[in-house]
Amino acid sequence: QQPVQSPQAVILREGEDAVINCSSSKALYSVHWYRQKHGEAPIFLMILLKGGEQKGHDKISASFNEKKQQSSLYLTASQLSYSGTYFCGTNTGGFKTIFGAGTRLFVKA
């Protein structure tokens, strides 16, 4: 079943922060986050594994709450280059990753 992402879209000014949420109705083994720019392939950002963890690099980080079957992606001090569509992909333990419908992020100067 497809995970639910919220919000569907967000507009930020450069330097502002954003949070994108991903929730599933199924118990999760891992959550994957990708960013896709228009007309390009999705680019891998990070993966979070069962056990509840938080990861981050640069100003993009994420958390995974296994009990709530939710993950959140945190974008701090956003840059113009952060614009794009963010997808979460959920894995319940096999090889199949199911992607959400995406959150469209637009950062303006």
Place this chain on the structure above:
Amino acid sequence: DTGVSQDPRHKITKRGQNVTFRCDPISEHNRLYWYRQTLGQGPEFLTYFQNEAQLEKSRLLSDRFSAERPKGSFSTLEIQRTEQGDSAMYLCASSLQGDQETQYFGPGTRLLVL
């Protein structure tokens, strides 16, 4: 460039024609996935290979769709008797077993069926 490559990048065809797409995964990756993505949606799983074995096909994949991965290297996705509803971006991704299933996507093949 050692990433995932796909060919062609764009394909325009008439309804009823057959089309074939190719995907070359990252060389050491033994897992390969095909997805379909329509405007405003996330990638939808179509099928998965581990080495040369096709281990799962989505119910979305009708009998008109077939995929192969001979010798466990490149893969092809064929659509027979194309329909307008097949118009979409077809993405290929590969991963290395044991690498937490991190999938690396190719640039995709955009199909337009007239």
